[in-house]
Amino acid sequence: MKTGILRGGALFAVTFVLAACGQREVSYKADVQPILKQYCLECHVEGGDGYTKSGLLMTSHESLMKGTKFGSIIKPGDSLSSVLIMLVEGRADPSIKMPHGKASMPQDKIEVLKQWVVQGARNN
Numbered sequence: 001m002k003t004g005i006l007r008g009g010a011l012f013a014v015t016f017v018l019a020a021c022g023q024r025e026v027s028y029k030a031d032v033q034p035i036l037k038q039y040c041l042e043c044h045v046e047g048g049d050g051y052t053k054s055g056l057l058m059t060s061h062e063s064l065m066k067g068t069k070f071g072s073i074i075k076p077g078d079s080l081s082s083v084l085i086m087l088v089e090g091r092a093d094p095s096i097k098m099p100h101g102k103a104s105m106p107q108d109k110i111e112v113l114k115q116w117v118v119q120g121a122r123n124n
């Protein structure tokens with residue numbers, strides 16, 4: 001009985017790891033940063049409208065993880081409840097959909113951000 005449960009757990013773990021590995025590892029520096037630069041940085045830099053209003057600075061991994069004046073916008077491992085993803089997917093109030101007042105980001109770029117968050121939002 002006990003071994004059965006253990007084996008089930010191990011099998012589940014292996015399946016989980018394999019499923020996770022099916023996705024390429026996303027790099028903050030090579031993949032995420034260029035996307036933020038293209039779609040977000042013009043407003044979320046010092047002096048920018050987004051930074052002034054929300055306190056969110058996106059110039060470094062550290063400032064991105066710090067979030068807005070209300071707190072963090074990224075929950076590593078959980079793209080569903082990460083505010084960053086909610087906003088680019090338009091799951092929050094339309095008035096704060098990002099990029100602010102512009103067309104949505106392309107779906108493939110959103111997927112990259114999501115994968116990065118799911119994989120732990122590391123500074124890799």
Ligand code: HEC
Nearest residue numbers: 039040043049050053054056068073084088096098099100
């Ligand atoms: C054209 C300017 C502009 C661009 C581009 C932009 N933002 Fe913003 N952002 C703003 C402004 C202005 C606010 C403050 C909105 C408010 O509070 O009414 C804001 C607020 C935010 C907030 C905090 C929302 C809250 O109130 O909790 C997040 C998170 C955010 N932006 C993420 C992003 C991301 C991610 C991108 C890139 C995909 C992006 N922004 C691109 C202007 C911009």
